[in-house]
């Protein structure tokens with residue numbers, strides 16, 4: 001039995017998992033795993049060298065990737081792959097869609113499984129993803145599942161993008177979010193769904209502060 005505590009935070013894209021997991025990591029002093037970044041990095045590496053639909057070839061690339069997350073401020077980090085800064089490319093919307101495409105493959109998921117488990121080091125781990133509570137850390141002490149309507153997530157994403165000076169269209173964003181949700185929720189391996197023992201938090205219409213107040217109450221009750 002692994003005694004190192006884990007808190008899992010799962011949910012669809014754009015629901016605020018990043019905000020919640022960063023806040024929890026600061027509060028507890030635990031490490032943080034951004035599992036989506038691993039899928040994104042692998043998708044980018046694969047897109048540069050193999051056919052993305054050749055899942056065996058994509059999976060084979062996983063073990064050779066040297067990935068580092070380097071804190072650049074209290075709530076942000078740079079993503080280095082083989083010593084090079086991939087942060088911008090990894091975070092791009094188009095990369096999320098590529099990641100979702102390779103994430104349907106059992107071979108790809110298996111190739112990233114141990115890598116994710118390796119993040120479980122003392123004093124503890126806050127794990128952000130889609131299947132943290134259902135597959136990767138089934139014995140987590142606290143499991144949260146965040147959800148929000150596609151419209152609300154598209155609206156938040158639009159605001160983030162406009163803050164970053166990137167133009168985007170609400171209807172297109174909504175459509176992309178629905179397509180990615182459908183793929184993530186309907187895949188046969190590790191589909192996006194709450195673990196039976198997860199607490200559900202619907203963040204539609206809630207401010208970030210209101211979401212964090214709910215998270216705080218649940219984490220206090222769980223002894224964190």
Ligand code: DC
Pocket residue numbers: 013014035036037039040096099100103128129130131132180184
């Ligand atoms: O959280 P994110 O947007 O960075 O994730 C990108 C894609 O990676 C997402 O659409 C599905 C996949 N993913 C996954 O299948 N399992 C995870 N634990 C994390 C991400």
